[in-house]
Amino acid sequence: MTYLPKPAIRHPALPVNALGLTRRDYEGSVSTLCAGCGHDSISAAIVHAAFELDLPPHRIAKLSGIGCSSKTPTYFLGKSHGFNSVHGRMPSVATGASLANRDLIYLGVSGDGDTASIGLGQFAHAMRRNVRMVYIVENNGVYGLTKGQFSATSDKGAKSKRGVTNNDEAIDLVGTALGLGASFVARGFSGDKTQLVPLIKAALQHRGAAFIDCVSPCVAFNNHPGSTKSFDFVREHNEAVNHLDFITPRTEITADYAPGAVEVVVQHDGSLLRLRKLAADYDVHDRVAAMAWLQQRQSAGEIVTGLLYVEPETVDLHGHLNTVGVPLNGLAEPELCPGSEALDRLNAGLR
Amino acid sequence: MPARLDRVAGLERVNDFVVKFANVNGSGSASANRLFARAILRMGVPATPRNIFPSNIQGLPTWYQVRVSEAGHLGCRGGADLMVAMNPQTWDKDVAEIVPGGYLFYDSTKPLPASKFRGDIVVIGVPLTAICNSTYTDPRQRQLFKNIIYLGALSALLDIDAQVIEQLIGEQFQGKDKLIAPNVHALHLGRDHALAHLQCPIGLRVRRSDAVGDRVFIDGNSAAALGSVYGGATVAAWYPITPSSSLAEAFERYCRRYRTDKTTGEKRYAIIQAEDELASIGMVIGAAWNGARAFTATSGPGISLMQEFIGLAYFAEIPAVIFDVQRGGPSTGMPTRTQQADVLCCAYASHGDTKHVLLFPQDPAECFEFGAAAFDLADRLQTPIFVMLDLDIGMNERLCPAFAWDDSRRLDRGKVMTQEELEQGAEFGRYLDVDADGIPFRTYPGTHGARGAFFTRGTSKDRFARYSEEGAAYIDNMQRLLRKFETAKLLAPRPVRTDATGPAPIGAIYYGSTSPAMDEAVALLAERGVALDLLRIRAFPFHPDVGAFVAEHEQIFVVEQNRDGQLRMLLTVEEEIDPKKLTRILHYDGTPITARFIAEAIAEQALASNIVPLRKAVP
Ligand SMILES: Cc1ncc(C[n+]2csc(CCOP(=O)(O)OP(=O)(O)O)c2C)c(N)n1
Ligand code: SF4
Ligand SMILES: [Mg+2]
Numbered sequence: 001m002t003y004l005p006k007p008a009i010r011h012p013a014l015p016v017n018a019l020g021l022t023r024r025d026y027e028g029s030v031s032t033l034c035a036g037c038g039h040d041s042i043s044a045a046i047v048h049a050a051f052e053l054d055l056p057p058h059r060i061a062k063l064s065g066i067g068c069s070s071k072t073p074t075y076f077l078g079k080s081h082g083f084n085s086v087h088g089r090m091p092s093v094a095t096g097a098s099l100a101n102r103d104l105i106y107l108g109v110s111g112d113g114d115t116a117s118i119g120l121g122q123f124a125h126a127m128r129r130n131v132r133m134v135y136i137v138e139n140n141g142v143y144g145l146t147k148g149q150f151s152a153t154s155d156k157g158a159k160s161k162r163g164v165t166n167n168d169e170a171i172d173l174v175g176t177a178l179g180l181g182a183s184f185v186a187r188g189f190s191g192d193k194t195q196l197v198p199l200i201k202a203a204l205q206h207r208g209a210a211f212i213d214c215v216s217p218c219v220a221f222n223n224h225p226g227s228t229k230s231f232d233f234v235r236e237h238n239e240a241v242n243h244l245d246f247i248t249p250r251t252e253i254t255a256d257y258a259p260g261a262v263e264v265v266v267q268h269d270g271s272l273l274r275l276r277k278l279a280a281d282y283d284v285h286d287r288v289a290a291m292a293w294l295q296q297r298q299s300a301g302e303i304v305t306g307l308l309y310v311e312p313e314t315v316d317l318h319g320h321l322n323t324v325g326v327p328l329n330g331l332a333e334p335e336l337c338p339g340s341e342a343l344d345r346l347n348a349g350l351r
Numbered sequence: 352m353p354a355r356l357d358r359v360a361g362l363e364r365v366n367d368f369v370v371k372f373a374n375v376n377g378s379g380s381a382s383a384n385r386l387f388a389r390a391i392l393r394m395g396v397p398a399t400p401r402n403i404f405p406s407n408i409q410g411l412p413t414w415y416q417v418r419v420s421e422a423g424h425l426g427c428r429g430g431a432d433l434m435v436a437m438n439p440q441t442w443d444k445d446v447a448e449i450v451p452g453g454y455l456f457y458d459s460t461k462p463l464p465a466s467k468f469r470g471d472i473v474v475i476g477v478p479l480t481a482i483c484n485s486t487y488t489d490p491r492q493r494q495l496f497k498n499i500i501y502l503g504a505l506s507a508l509l510d511i512d513a514q515v516i517e518q519l520i521g522e523q524f525q526g527k528d529k530l531i532a533p534n535v536h537a538l539h540l541g542r543d544h545a546l547a548h549l550q551c552p553i554g555l556r557v558r559r560s561d562a563v564g565d566r567v568f569i570d571g572n573s574a575a576a577l578g579s580v581y582g583g584a585t586v587a588a589w590y591p592i593t594p595s596s597s598l599a600e601a602f603e604r605y606c607r608r609y610r611t612d613k614t615t616g617e618k619r620y621a622i623i624q625a626e627d628e629l630a631s632i633g634m635v636i637g638a639a640w641n642g643a644r645a646f647t648a649t650s651g652p653g654i655s656l657m658q659e660f661i662g663l664a665y666f667a668e669i670p671a672v673i674f675d676v677q678r679g680g681p682s683t684g685m686p687t688r689t690q691q692a693d694v695l696c697c698a699y700a701s702h703g704d705t706k707h708v709l710l711f712p713q714d715p716a717e718c719f720e721f722g723a724a725a726f727d728l729a730d731r732l733q734t735p736i737f738v739m740l741d742l743d744i745g746m747n748e749r750l751c752p753a754f755a756w757d758d759s760r761r762l763d764r765g766k767v768m769t770q771e772e773l774e775q776g777a778e779f780g781r782y783l784d785v786d787a788d789g790i791p792f793r794t795y796p797g798t799h800g801a802r803g804a805f806f807t808r809g810t811s812k813d814r815f816a817r818y819s820e821e822g823a824a825y826i827d828n829m830q831r832l833l834r835k836f837e838t839a840k841l842l843a844p845r846p847v848r849t850d851a852t853g854p855a856p857i858g859a860i861y862y863g864s865t866s867p868a869m870d871e872a873v874a875l876l877a878e879r880g881v882a883l884d885l886l887r888i889r890a891f892p893f894h895p896d897v898g899a900f901v902a903e904h905e906q907i908f909v910v911e912q913n914r915d916g917q918l919r920m921l922l923t924v925e926e927e928i929d930p931k932k933l934t935r936i937l938h939y940d941g942t943p944i945t946a947r948f949i950a951e952a953i954a955e956q957a958l959a960s961n962i963v964p965l966r967k968a969v970p
Contacts, residue, residue, distance in 0.1 A: 056800060057800075058796075058797055058798070058799060058800045058801075058804060059797055061641070061796045061797070063637075073806075074806060074818075078804075079800070079801060079804050080796075080804055081794075081796035081797070081804050081805065081806075081807070082804075082805075082806040082807065083637075083640060083806075083807040083808075084806065084807065084808040084809065084810070085633070085636075085637075085663065085809070086633075086659050086660060086663055086809060089629060089630070089633045089659075089660065091630075091633075092588075092625065092629065092630040092631075092632075092633025092634045092637065093633050093634070093636055093637035093640070094637060095588075095623070095630075095633075095634050095637060096586060096588065096633065096634035096635060096636060096637025096638035096639070096640075096641070096643075096645060097637040097638060097640060097641040097796070098637075099585075099586045099621040099623070099634070099637075099638050099643065100585070100586060100637070100638040100639075100640075100641035100642055100643030100645070101641050101642065101643070101795075101796070101797065103797070104641075104796060104797045121626055121627065121630075122626070122629075122630055122633070124626075125625070125626045125630065129623075318621075321618060321621050321622075322616060322617055322618055323617065323618050323619075323620075323621050324612070324617045324618065324619050325617070328585040328586065328619070328620070328621060328638075328643045329585070329638075329641055329642035329643040329795060330642075331583075331585060331619055332762075333583070333761060333762060335610075335619050336580075336583040336585065336610070336619065336762075337580075337581050337583060337756075337762075338580065338581065338609040339756065339758050340755070340756040340757070340758050342609065343581075343754050343755070343756045346577070346754065347565075347567050347753040347754055350567035350568055350569050350753075351392075351393075351563075351565070351566075351567060351568065
């Protein structure tokens, strides 16, 4: 049994969700990021998504690494347990947490330095293990917290605010995730909440590793003209392949789009994803085509966004390990300890 | 060359000798050698084998050394009374190692020049290759059965009961019954040859005894893994490294047996072979933060990689169990040799002011006991617990007391605030020292809808887990962590003291795998008139008994298997003991410490500094 949060005293006009909670109940403490930082918009989108999905906040565990982006879990879901771990290692902590209790929702937040630079290895292995979690990279193409150094997603040839040129190839995280066998891959933009909120909702319902690379401009160090991670650049070059509406099983599907322009994806739990196709011939279930599409559009200077790939019937790490259906952290002595008789038999075999 | 040189009167010893097998790695000798040791054990005579192996899969030299000791000495003795020289690459070194009057057993198929032998040993040749070649055509069979044939010959030479070996072969191949007869046949090929052509038995003999009792024979890594199963570990994350890999593998083996649902096949455990040690400790910390009992097993290089995370677990107060099966360091060092050289690195792992709890098991029985207890301690103290094995204990099978478990024993999950307590309004401050023992309450994620959630971080925080870099809040927290460390002193396994029969002004402190050699050294020293009180340390931080023991003696020898006297450093720093009072006895060439080494070193120093009243030597 779980105790549901009791809604705080609130303004009567604030809308409530099915749990009787308001948006406020999903917020965290006041952000200490720079005014206008893209990361704050992502926090707001997370609040929005969790509220609309009627998720009990305490059934979510927030995990992060180190960076401005990794600080954000303090700024949303204040009633959830949070874990600000070490730089680049959030995925392993999330993997362990998920093994201990398969019943919670794990929401990992990271930065491009945290994931693509120091943490590339752990990111890769969490994807290929298909740990059931939402993994959001708040990608600003720069180290914000340490004041503007290049990260592994900074564009090749990009000039930093200080005038230094980056000569290294940029790592494209969605392409990498696809190559690693990730079962849910999306890209969003912190400046486009209507696209981002449904992506986060879909990710929260996904039964495997759900990866969202979210372009999130750093107003302090990487929002200048010429930066592909600046607000202006992304707005101009954003090429969404689809628009996603997350629909719970309760919602009716209304066909108000031209046939063929909408695809309904049935998730494992019966919930539905309604995809409004913007690129008519884009198939979200074809990994190889998705990789090719990305390469083509990106070389044309576009930033491809939307739900890029999803495997609704995916088998996650617990499925592969064949662990029991109940949380491992709830097992007690009888299920764990074989007892003295078994030990006596074992002793007998060691003589 | 005659089959046996009778010029030398060979050693005459019953149930007290060392046999060393010199083999080639990958030649299949391990199983025959193990049968040899187990047959002696089955005859009721304590036998302690040690594997000396290279970091290699096939081709390099490997040795298996069996000490037979009815008196029960389980430590490494050094030297060989009988060398089973099966490796031409190491022949000269092996022959040189035989004690005068000892025996050399070799494959006499190809004649060897007289210069290859020594005049002061007894040489026993058996044409093993010739016997094999005339019996088997398949090259792999020739290779494998050669091992069983020499085992058969040795059984006749040492008077080992062939039926005991036959029985062991039967047990070993249970389920693969068609392998039993060919192995028994090979055994008798060797045995019959020896009985027909050699004078059997030789001066070294095994005689039935009842000195084994109900003890069990197992390696420390398996025992620690079994302890983890009994201790309720459900999550294990590891990265392969010698000499710790077999611990994780044993955990999987036991879990398959004890934690798998018979009908559904569902597992009540999760094991991940991680991508590296950073990830393995990260997974352990994530799982333990989330309320599961979790551990990793590694060795020195892995410990080095885990440093940052260990500091996080210390400062954020997350339980974790780390088995460090130590090998020769620094760096890749001697990967297949033994040392106790990670003591300081673990005691103060990670940057900033940190201190950690270490447990030092002496044998597989304690690996089991401490293996289980480590999870209680980790939960109780909410901190990483290091279980410090080493290659000598971890990878060698050793006779030890049978495992015991009290079915009324409950897992101590420590201070965890429940849903009900939170609902009833209990005050929750994650870092609030409610009981003045330095240990705060924690909550598992997902416990309660409105109360008990907190933010876990590696940054400084106040008593309510709120980020704070206020000096006062930081110091308050760091001081509480020290109080918690004080609490650990009384919770961790207490040292074991063994006093000399009479008053002794000198004492020796030792720990872990040094134990059997130390026990034997005391007897050797007593024969030389040196009386010694002993204190076996089983945990860090040190129990008050340790300071008391040091205070009671004029001089203390600290016996360790590392170059720098790492435990001695801990004693001087943490117990503020005058370093002059602590004399180092250090053995660190990668081989297990021996009683002879300890006795020599202590006798030399004790007699030189004239601090030992010379008592009459025992006649
Ligand atoms: C082991 C380690 N090395 C370096 C740092 C310093 N550091 C803190 S945040 C950071 C970069 C963060 O960049 P990113 O993940 O992109 O986050 P952002 O601040 O841009 O959101 C670095 C290098 C650290 N905390 N730990
Ligand atoms: S430095 Fe950049 S990433 Fe960090 S808070 Fe400011 S704008 Fe955001
Ligand atoms: Mg960044």
